[in-house]
Amino acid sequence: MDKIQLRGELEELYADYAACLDDGELERWPELFTEQCRYEIIPRENFDRGLPLAVMRCESKAMLADRVAALRRSSVYGPRALRHLVSGLRILAVEGDCIRAQASYAVLQTLPDEHTTVFNAGCYLDRVVRDNGVLKFQERLCVYDSVLVPGSQVIPI
């Protein structure tokens, strides 16, 4: 398949992912993953050392949906506005149906009556597959540079 065409399709998937989290369409977020999948949020230091300590780990779409339900029950998600900026998409390999790609991201956060700040920045390391013609995440690792505020419930990045 044409690489520039594939780039465009991946950009669409990444934009859709960000919109789910930023526009409060949290229930649509797990739909962007395959049934069996891997979603992790990992501090860069652990990732670089090969340590398997993630602050969030989900291994199926059902686990992602559980996480969404828990977030809806808590009040952690509502009062802040999030804004994902994604940049620097690279297609690393296309192996049959599976695409390995990465991109940099920053999540900006605006708390009520406060200035907008950088909440989290890092890179996405992805495996994307075509599932009935639609691109979905089989694996998304969010390897973050930032300090995550201790004590707060981890939200999807």
Next chain:
Amino acid sequence: MDKIQLRGELEELYADYAACLDDGELERWPELFTEQCRYEIIPRENFDRGLPLAVMRCESKAMLADRVAALRRSSVYGPRALRHLVSGLRILAVEGDCIRAQASYAVLQTLPDEHTTVFNAGCYLDRVVRDNGVLKFQERLCVYDSVLVPGSQVIPI
């Protein structure tokens, strides 16, 4: 029309828009809109509640040009450097000649001898039409997450 091709054309329009505001080519900014148009800067809270309270509203290219002239007379625009980052373009619908699209943005601001900070972040909600072969904004709503500094003159986002 091919969707990936259209994505590329929209990316060009968005980049041109950002460059007008960042490179001080303010007079070229209204040229990216159709004669009759709608440009609004709206706090997210108002937008979500359906309240029509915008901090800036223009309904024609002439009004946009008036706004530029007013900014040039004031000293609000000059001493700060602005930098738009736009990400997550989504084509929501193509209805005949009209394209509905959205994207996330962050505007960084650098005041003299100060560190760069996030001035404003939010999303663009757009209607774009082809006008003599050139894509132009028929409508751009800037729905912002951030606190706008009270008292300062509102600048285009």
Next chain:
Amino acid sequence: MDKIQLRGELEELYADYAACLDDGELERWPELFTEQCRYEIIPRENFDRGLPLAVMRCESKAMLADRVAALRRSSVYGPRALRHLVSGLRILAVEGDCIRAQASYAVLQTLPDEHTTVFNAGCYLDRVVRDNGVLKFQERLCVYDSVLVPGSQVIPI
């Protein structure tokens, strides 16, 4: 050549450039330039006035490699995580084999146990040429809006 295709190829080059600097693959960074090249980091104020005072200037791939070696000997690069966000690519002209393009960038920085902040923002002004079929930078000017922290060694942007 098709402009949307060229946009995609440039996006790939820019993403590769950012990844070199963010993922610590510093030695690969000079490889993205032609043998004779021009790389400068210039404060916006100087650039706007036509002053030739750059905080970093390299005129060949060899000089870029020297700079990388010096950074590796110092400890300035290691302890911080950098994250480039690039947006608003514009192809300004295609003159034979040479493409003039520009884009906005922000470099986020995370120091150990500190929050992520905007380290530097500005625009890239580029001349890109096709070298044995591969796009390379013949010239990259990084014109920055931000205050660079005085006293620290200048790192590639």
